[in-house]
Amino acid sequence: xxxxIPYILKTLWRHxxxxxxxxxxxxVAMFVFSFVGAVQEGLDRLLHDQRxxxxxxxxxxxxxxxxxxxxxxxxALRIRKLSGVKDAVPIQxxxxxxxxxxxxxxxxxxxxxxxxSVRPIALSEGDWSQFERQRDAALVGRAVAQRRKLTxxxxxxxGALTVTVAxxxxxxxxxxxxxxxxxxxxxxxxxxxxxxxxxTQVEVLLDESAEAQATCKQIDDLYRAGPVGTNTRTKGAFxxxxxxxxxELVGFTRYLGLxxxxxxxxxxxxxxxxxxxxxLREHAVLQTIGFTGWHIFAFIISESLVVSLVGGLLGTxxxxxxxxxxxxxxxxxxxxxxxxxxxxxxxxxxxxxALVGLLAGIAPAWQASRAEIVxxxxxx
Amino acid sequence: xxxxxxxxxxxxxxxxxxxxAPLKDADLTVERGEFVSLMGxxxxxxxxxxxLIAGIDRPTSGQILVDGEIITQFSRTRLARWRAENxxxxxxxxxxxxVLTAYENIELPLLLLGLSSRxxxxxxxxxxxxxxxTDRADHYPRQLSGGQEQRVGIARALVANPTLIVADxxxxxxxxxxxxxxxxxxxxxxxxLGMTLxxxxxxxxxxxxxxxxxxxxxxxxxxxxxxMSLAAVGGK
Numbered sequence: 001x002x003x004x005i006p007y008i009l010k011t012l013w014r015h016x017x018x019x020x021x022x023x024x025x026x027x028v029a030m031f032v033f034s035f036v037g038a039v040q041e042g043l044d045r046l047l048h049d050q051r052x053x054x055x056x057x058x059x060x061x062x063x064x065x066x067x068x069x070x071x072x073x074x075x076a077l078r079i080r081k082l083s084g085v086k087d088a089v090p091i092q093x094x095x096x097x098x099x100x101x102x103x104x105x106x107x108x109x110x111x112x113x114x115x116x117s118v119r120p121i122a123l124s125e126g127d128w129s130q131f132e133r134q135r136d137a138a139l140v141g142r143a144v145a146q147r148r149k150l151t152x153x154x155x156x157x158x159g160a161l162t163v164t165v166a167x168x169x170x171x172x173x174x175x176x177x178x179x180x181x182x183x184x185x186x187x188x189x190x191x192x193x194x195x196x197x198x199x200t201q202v203e204v205l206l207d208e209s210a211e212a213q214a215t216c217k218q219i220d221d222l223y224r225a226g227p228v229g230t231n232t233r234t235k236g237a238f239x240x241x242x243x244x245x246x247x248e249l250v251g252f253t254r255y256l257g258l259x260x261x262x263x264x265x266x267x268x269x270x271x272x273x274x275x276x277x278x279x280l281r282e283h284a285v286l287q288t289i290g291f292t293g294w295h296i297f298a299f300i301i302s303e304s305l306v307v308s309l310v311g312g313l314l315g316t317x318x319x320x321x322x323x324x325x326x327x328x329x330x331x332x333x334x335x336x337x338x339x340x341x342x343x344x345x346x347x348x349x350x351x352x353x354a355l356v357g358l359l360a361g362i363a364p365a366w367q368a369s370r371a372e373i374v375x376x377x378x379x380x
Numbered sequence: 381x382x383x384x385x386x387x388x389x390x391x392x393x394x395x396x397x398x399x400x401a402p403l404k405d406a407d408l409t410v411e412r413g414e415f416v417s418l419m420g421x422x423x424x425x426x427x428x429x430x431x432l433i434a435g436i437d438r439p440t441s442g443q444i445l446v447d448g449e450i451i452t453q454f455s456r457t458r459l460a461r462w463r464a465e466n467x468x469x470x471x472x473x474x475x476x477x478x479v480l481t482a483y484e485n486i487e488l489p490l491l492l493l494g495l496s497s498r499x500x501x502x503x504x505x506x507x508x509x510x511x512x513x514t515d516r517a518d519h520y521p522r523q524l525s526g527g528q529e530q531r532v533g534i535a536r537a538l539v540a541n542p543t544l545i546v547a548d549x550x551x552x553x554x555x556x557x558x559x560x561x562x563x564x565x566x567x568x569x570x571x572x573l574g575m576t577l578x579x580x581x582x583x584x585x586x587x588x589x590x591x592x593x594x595x596x597x598x599x600x601x602x603x604x605x606x607x608m609s610l611a612a613v614g615g616k
Contacts, residue, residue: 004491006484007479007480007484010479011479014478014479045438056482104395281475282478285471285475285477286477287436288434288436288471289461289464289489289490289492289536290460290461290463290464290465291464292456292460292461293460294457343521373437374436374437376432377475
C-alpha cells in the first residue's frame with residue numbers, strides 16, 4: 001500500500017482548496033475538542049486526586065468565599081493535638097477575584113517553616129533562605145509566573161497587596177503551579193483584610209491511622225460551642241463543593257466536544273463523498289487496469305484518514321501548544337483548575353481524528369469499491 | 381488451443397422497461413499472435429464483447445476462456461488480479477489519471493505485480509521508448525496532445541507484457557494524422573512484439589491493419605475481407 005501513497009496525496013492535492021478547507025475545519029473542531037478535553041482533565045485531576053483524602057480543610061461554618069471565612073489562628077494548635085493528626089497549618093487566602101475567572105491570582109499565606117513540608121513544590125528559580133528572610137517575599141508558581149511574566153526579584157501588586165518574587169516553583173500537582181505563597185503574618189496584615197490573628201482555613205494532615213470522616217466530626221464538635229463554628233471536610237470534598245457549579249458547566253462542555261467530533265465527521269465525509277463522485281470513471285479505469293475493489297476501498301479510506309489526521313494534528317497540536325504556553329487556570333473561590341496539555345489528551349485527539357477519518361470514509365469507499373466498471377467508464 | 385474462446389455468450393441488460401440483448405449465443409476464437417478487428421453498427425455488441433473478454437463485465441450466460449482459464453467463473457477480486465497480469469486495455473478517451481505524470485501512469489499496472497522499483501523503471505522506460513515518448517515522461521496528461529495521451533495509454537496497456545491487448549476504438553477521438561501514427565504503433569505491437577490484439581473500431585481504414593477482420597451483424601460474426609473493408613471505405 002505504501003507505493004500508492006504518492007497517488008493518494010496527489011489526489012488530495014488535486015482539489016487543494018476543498019482539501020485545505022476541510023483540513024482547516026477539522027483543525028478548528030479538534031482545537032475546541034482538545035481545549036474542552038484539557039478543562040475536563042484539569043477538573044478530573046482536581047476531584048480525583050487520592051492525596052486529597054488524607055488532608056482536611058477546616059473552614060468557617062456557613063461561609064463559602066475565602067474572604068468571609070475567619071478562623072482564630074490558634075485553632076490550629078488545638079487541632080494539632082488530636083489523635084491521628086500529623087500537622088495542622090493555618091492558611092490565609094487572598095485573591096483578586098472570588099468569582100469564576102480565567103485570571104484568578106490566589107495567594108496562600110502559611111508559616112514559612114511549614115510551607116516546605118506541606119506543599120509538593122520545588123524551587124526552579126530563587127532560593128528558600130531569601131523567602132524565609134524577607135517579610136514581603138513570595139514564592140510564585142510556574143504557571144502564574146509565565147502568565148504574568150514574573151521574574152525573581154520583581155515586585156508586583158494585586159489589589160492592596162504588594163510582594164517581591166523570591167522564587168519560582170514547579171510542582172507535580174498542576175494546580176499548585178497556579179498558586180502564590182507568602183508568609184502567613186504578612187498576608188494577615190494586608191491593608192483592608194483585618195485578618196491579624198485569624199486564618200481563612202486550617203489544613204489538617206492526617207497520619208495513616210486516622211479515619212478522615214471521624215476526624216472531621218471530631219474537629220467540628222470541638223468548636224461547635226466555640227467563638228467561630230467550623231465546617232471540616234476532606235480536601236477533595238471541599239474542592240468538589242467549591243467548584244460544584246463549574247463541574248456542571250464543564251460537564252456540559254463534553255457535549256461541545258462530542259459536537260466537534262460529529263462536525264469533523266460530517267466535514268470529512270462530505271469531502272470524501274465529493275471526491276469519490278468526481279472520480280467514478282477514474283476508479284473504473286484503475287479497476288480495468290487490475291486494481292481490486294479493496295484497493296479502491298483502501299485509497300478512499302486513506303484519503304479520508306489523511307485529511308482527518310492532518311486536521312486533527314494541527315488542531316490538537318495548536319490547542320496543546322497554546323495551553324502549554326498560556327498556563328491557563330480557571331479559578332473560583334480560591335480553588336484553581338489548571339488546563340494542562342497531557343500526552344493522553346494528545347493521543348485522544350489523534351485517536352478521535354483517526355476514528356472519524358475511518359468512519360467518514362467507510363460508506364463512500366464501500367460504494368466506490370463495489371461500483372460496476374462498464375457503466376462507470378461510460379460516465380462523462 | 382486458441383488464446384481466447386468465447387462460447388455461447390449472451391449478454392442481456394435492462395434499460396427502463398426494455399430488455400436489451402446486444403449479444404446472443406455468440407462464439408468467437410482468437411489465436412495467439414492474431415490482430416483481430418471488430419466492426420459493426422452502433423449497439424451491435426462489439427464493445428460489450430470486448431469488455432467481456434477483458435474481464436470488466438460479466439455475461440448473462442455462456443463462458444469465456446483465455447489461455448485455458450475460464451474467466452467467467454472468477455470472483456471479482458480474482459478477475460481484477462487476472463486483468464492486472466493478462467490484459468492491457470486501450471481506451472478511446474485515453475483515460476489517463478490526471479494527477480500522475482506520463483511515467484507514473486504507465487507505471488500503474490506494474491505496481492500491482494510486485495516488481496522492484498528498478499524493474500519497474502526499466503519496463504516503463506522500454507514502454508516509453510516503444511511509443512516514442514521518452515522526452516515526455518515527466519509531463520502530466522494536460523500537458524500532452526491527444527495523440528501523445530493515447531500513446532501513453534498504449535504504453536500503459538503494454539508495459540506489463542499482457543497476454544492480450546484490447547482496444548476500444550483507440551483512434552475514435554483522434555485526427556487523421558494522429559490516427560495513422562497510432563494505428564502504425566498498434567500494428568508494430570502485433571508484428572514486432574507478437575502481441576495478440578483485439579480492436580473494436582468504426583473506422584474501416586483502421587480495421588485494415590488487422591490480420592483478421594470481423595463484423596458483428598445481428599449478434600453473429602462475419603469474416604470481412606480487405607476488399608469488403610475497402611468497399612466500406614469507398615461507401616463512406
